[in-house]
Amino acid sequence: MASLIMIFGATGDLAKRKLFPSLYRLFERGKLSERFAVIGVGRRTLSNDEFQKSVKESVSAALGEKQDIEQFVNHFYYQSHDVADSSSYAALRKLADEIDEHYQLDGNRIFYLAMAPEFFGPIALHLKSDGLTDVKGYKRLVIEKPFGHDLESAKELNKQIRTAFSEEEIYRIDHYLGKEMVRNIEVIRFANAIFEPLWNNRYISNIQVTSSESLGVEERGRYYESSGALRDMLQNHMLQMVALLAMEPPISLTTDEIRSEKVRVFRSLRTIKGEEVKNYFVRGQYDAGTINGNQVPKYRDEPMVDQESNTETFVAGKVMIDNFRWAGVPFYIRTGKRMETKSTKIVIQFKDIPMNLYYQPEKMLNPNLLVIHIQPEEGITLHLNAKHAGGHLDAQTVKLSFSNTGTNAMNTPEGYEKLLYDCMRGDATNFTHWDEVAYSWAFVDKISNVWANEKADFPNYASGTMGPEAADKLLEKDGFFWWPVADLDVDTCK
Ligand SMILES: NC(=O)C1=CN([C@@H]2O[C@H](COP(=O)(O)OP(=O)(O)OC[C@H]3O[C@@H](n4cnc5c(N)ncnc54)[C@H](OP(=O)(O)O)[C@@H]3O)[C@@H](O)[C@H]2O)C=CC1
Numbered sequence: 201m202a203s204l205i206m207i208f209g210a211t212g213d214l215a216k217r218k219l220f221p222s223l224y225r226l227f228e229r230g231k232l233s234e235r236f237a238v239i240g241v242g243r244r245t246l247s248n249d250e251f252q253k254s255v256k257e258s259v260s261a262a263l264g265e266k267q268d269i270e271q272f273v274n275h276f277y278y279q280s281h282d283v284a285d286s287s288s289y290a291a292l293r294k295l296a297d298e299i300d301e302h303y304q305l306d307g308n309r310i311f312y313l314a315m316a317p318e319f320f321g322p323i324a325l326h327l328k329s330d331g332l333t334d335v336k337g338y339k340r341l342v343i344e345k346p347f348g349h350d351l352e353s354a355k356e357l358n359k360q361i362r363t364a365f366s367e368e369e370i371y372r373i374d375h376y377l378g379k380e381m382v383r384n385i386e387v388i389r390f391a392n393a394i395f396e397p398l399w400n401n402r403y404i405s406n407i408q409v410t411s412s413e414s415l416g417v418e419e420r421g422r423y424y425e426s427s428g429a430l431r432d433m434l435q436n437h438m439l440q441m442v443a444l445l446a447m448e449p450p451i452s453l454t455t456d457e458i459r460s461e462k463v464r465v466f467r468s469l470r471t472i473k474g475e476e477v478k479n480y481f482v483r484g485q486y487d488a489g490t491i492n493g494n495q496v497p498k499y500r501d502e503p504m505v506d507q508e509s510n511t512e513t514f515v516a517g518k519v520m521i522d523n524f525r526w527a528g529v530p531f532y533i534r535t536g537k538r539m540e541t542k543s544t545k546i547v548i549q550f551k552d553i554p555m556n557l558y559y560q561p562e563k564m565l566n567p568n569l570l571v572i573h574i575q576p577e578e579g580i581t582l583h584l585n586a587k588h589a590g591g592h593l594d595a596q597t598v599k600l601s602f603s604n605t606g607t608n609a610m611n612t613p614e615g616y617e618k619l620l621y622d623c624m625r626g627d628a629t630n631f632t633h634w635d636e637v638a639y640s641w642a643f644v645d646k647i648s649n650v651w652a653n654e655k656a657d658f659p660n661y662a663s664g665t666m667g668p669e670a671a672d673k674l675l676e677k678d679g680f681f682w683w684p685v686a687d688l689d690v691d692t693c694k
């Protein structure tokens with residue numbers, strides 16, 4: 201698979217922490233042929249040697265020392281370039297053409313935009329107007345999040361990039377779609393006769409998706425102030441997981457079929473707007489607190505954050521999918537920073553059986569749960585009721601667990617590795633189609649419009665907790681509760 205990968209933002213955090221280690225892993229596994237090259241583009245002046253040194257450092261920081269690292273970094277070139285300045289694209293084009301010829305890359309080009317979002321549109325326009333996309337091979341644009349700030353800005357961005365690339369050539373990254381267990385959702389659903397017949401409102405009472413982080417906003421206060429948890433996590437990662445859980449079986453596993461089933465879920469999302477927002481969505485902002493024994497500051501004391509900030513660092517919501525399969529089944533989703541633990545889990549709670557014949561007839565048995573552990577541990581646990589050993593016919597909960605032992609730690613480059621490889625192979629299934637982006641913004645905009653106009657009573661949850669009380673009440677009023685993510689760990693279920 202010959203290709204020239206041009207990384208715009210090659211001196212940035214994402215390139216160093218995720219992209220270079222991921223490319224190395226592909227190289228190590230023999231998934232990059234000798235016919236590949238990378239041009240790193242950044243604003244600062246660096247020689248090729250200095251750039252190669254920084255690539256080596258990022259690989260060894262992520263993966264340890266590697267014997268064949270010189271062979272790998274020999275394929276890396278650097279171009280200092282101000283992306284806002286038209287004149288430098290000519291130099292970039294010249295370098296790209298030379299490298300293309302040297303490595304016989306057949307004109308295949310991947311443009312990876314790992315830069316601040318305001319540059320996405322202008323770079324795409326320059327790539328076309330300055331001739332970098334005039335190639336005889338394939339040309340693909342990989343674009344990082346956030347894809348716009350709301351539906352209007354996303355449309356504008358899409359219009360700009362579509363002048364240079366067709367929809368099939370655009371790879372909008374959602375790194376959750378690179379995670380092993382997120383990809384496993386459709387296999388668990390569609391390859392098991394015991395689940396698919398039950399995967400509907402007759403047997404499922406509710407679904408809970410939690411993605412909690414113990415980290416705070418760190419150095420990203422400036423970006424986060426204009427984003428918040430709703431735009432940063434819910435519009436993309438959380439709704440993508442909901443779509444995978446809720447979609448109909450595709451008629452085949454092609455990119456178009458899978459994406460179009462996901463789009464149908466987005467189209468079925470119940471619109472929540474105006475006065476209804478408070479009945480379906482809860483927002484929070486972290487106060488100071490203790491995490492792993494360390495005292496941490498409140499969000500409003502983080503660098504680049506307004507002392508009166510109205511930005512949410514936590515969001516919980518009840519999402520309803522108004523279609524035949526899911527009518528009446530709430531999908532509860534929550535995500536936040538500075539929570540008790542770093543964990544992403546999906547809990548599918550099945551409906552109670554009509555009557556408990558065992559144990560105490562006046563009490564219900566524990567519901568059956570299917571837990572999908574996305575990170576940091578990866579696996580599946582099925583909670584069943586079975587006879588208490590040695591007892592009469594008393595029932596107890598037993599857990600059947602499968603654990604993907606230690607393939608990933610959280611935030612590893614693993615997801616990026618898969619996504620980069622998919623892009624090189626031309627498989628866009630695990631990238632988001634424009635329609636998915638547009639519907640998810642339309643859903644989220646209605647909520648953010650209400651929140652933007654109402655001052656919240658922040659901060660409202662202490663760092664190190666699972667969010668504000670209102671998030672618990674959201675479920676309590678429906679007769680449910682959040683299954684505690686720490687107690688569901690795959691390791692505790694053996
Ligand atoms: N970091 C992360 O973990 C994640 C990041 N993202 C997204 O990835 C993108 C990049 O983020 P991140 O790496 O953190 O950003 P950084 O701020 O760390 O890096 C920005 C990069 O852009 C370059 N740059 C800035 N201005 C110019 C310019 N005018 N011309 C040329 N190059 C320029 C910088 O070059 P120089 O250093 O030389 O100035 C640097 O390489 C963003 O869209 C972000 O939302 C998404 C998910 C996670």
Ligand SMILES: O=C1O[C@H](COP(=O)(O)O)[C@@H](O)[C@H](O)[C@H]1O
Nearest residue numbers: 345375411413432433544610611
């Ligand atoms: O996209 C983002 O994701 C990370 C969380 O990713 P994970 O793989 O560690 O779960 C989040 O910290 C960041 O704010 C957001 O932009």
